[in-house]
Amino acid sequence: MRAAPYAFISPFYILFAVFMVVPIGGAIYLSLTVWSGIGSPTWAGFANYIRLFGDGSFYTAGINTLIYVLISVLVVVPLSLLVAQALNVRGLKFRDFWRVTYFVPMIVSPIVVALIFGLLYDQQFGLINVAIQSVIGAPKVDWLGDPTLAKVSVGILVVWRWTGYLSIFFLAGLQAVPRELYEAADLDGAGPWRKFLSVTLPTLRPVTAFVVVTVLVGSAQIFDEPFLLTQGGPGNATLSVVMFIYRAAFQEQQFGYASAAAVLLFAVVFVMGRIGASIAGVGRHA
């Protein structure tokens, strides 16, 4: 009986050790070497890290990733809370239908999304430009070719994919808010905005924390959308850190250099994730 719980949780820890702890150690070791994948790695000390700090495209990738993270936290999270609020309106018809439909973008594979949006964004023939032109008569927009707009286009993809998914969590949180709290606020003469600030938001704290941490950790690792939609371009305008790492490792065979960037990303994401989780108390064993 004593051994049972350990046996039950052991598959996770075995896989965790082999497929996570060992590789992380490997990444730290490789980050201190120069290695093209052939022969043995050559010790290089901190040379890769020093090189990273002087690498303009790594800098660009970092800024771009920060932009994606900000879009996710400042646009996707509030939007999904808004959608959840709308779905939580009392007496709403077809609630399940809306909920399920808004989840669909998350079910569609990123490659399929990128293929379809790539055609929709097309400057000449894409439906988006055709619609803009016929409705407001504005000239055609180069969605994927302009450095700033390309980031916006990737951002739109992120918003499209994640908003409905995250609203599920907020909706569950909203449904768990005790109705008496609102009734008490009504008696105190609180308006809708006041009720949102002093009843809804505080009660939603655990859910918000969960959502924000999920989004932070997820968007800091963005790869599929910029890789598939814009190949990081034009130039490096949409390059993300994970794309930078992928390119360094698997297209340029600089495994040491790629690992150094990965270790830096790991440090930043891990610290961010842990701080976020501990502030909010997510994952504490109740």
Place this chain on the structure above:
Amino acid sequence: MKKRNPPTFARIILYVVLIVLVAVCVGPMVWALSASFKDPGDIFQYPPKLLPSPATTANYASLLSTQPFIGWLLTSLIVAILSSAISAFVCSLAGYAFAMFAFRGKEALFSLMFSSLAVPFVVVAVPLFVMLSRAGLTNAYFVLIVPWVAPAFGIFMMRQFAEQSVPPDLIEAARIDGCGELRTFWTIVFPLLRPGAGALAVWAFVNSYNSFLWPLIAVSSPSNFTLPLGLQALYGAQNHQYNLVMAGAILATIPALIIFIALRRQLLEGLSAGSVKG
């Protein structure tokens, strides 16, 4: 105390917004569905037509006859089904153990497991690729399935679920009757966990079925391509066969969509349960 519904005007606005959102969410897919039945020359027709005329299934026929699409689909399905079934089992076991047992080191082990959620995948990907290819473990099914069958998120979710749905007395009673732990799990606990495990299975299926970065790194031989890799290759080909790409995009989406729709309630409830309690 009965509350009035909001005024009708606000209601109408609300439903209009909800309908617009439906259009935004499924519109691109509907457009792709329509494009997949268009004549290759008509996809970029100006002004664009909503419905294909003439409608043709030639894109599908040509996709299936000129590309190893069925092979990609089978690889993806086998990988996703095995990953999802094994994940559901492994996470149920672990989630149950964390929810219902007291044991030494539980807090520390749980928080170690939980913090693994904040490890970016790419930091593992590069060395793991090196390790696996050095060890000669290049079998596509092995590399695509085995490392990912115990997702921490799944264990977290199943722990919440077990806390809510397994009565401790029932476990006690089974123990007093001399029922072994594994048998207790299989005959008493697992049936109670089944809705949660179903939710997790859908989640794991979709994750595996849609995953792109790891297959891109780990699978090099076109004969082992999964759907996302195959579609990417098709799209990246010099002559951009958009008509085939659209047909492939539609066909590739169908399995995940069917599974999602069939188990939507379980999935949404399961995901919700995990987050509210935090």
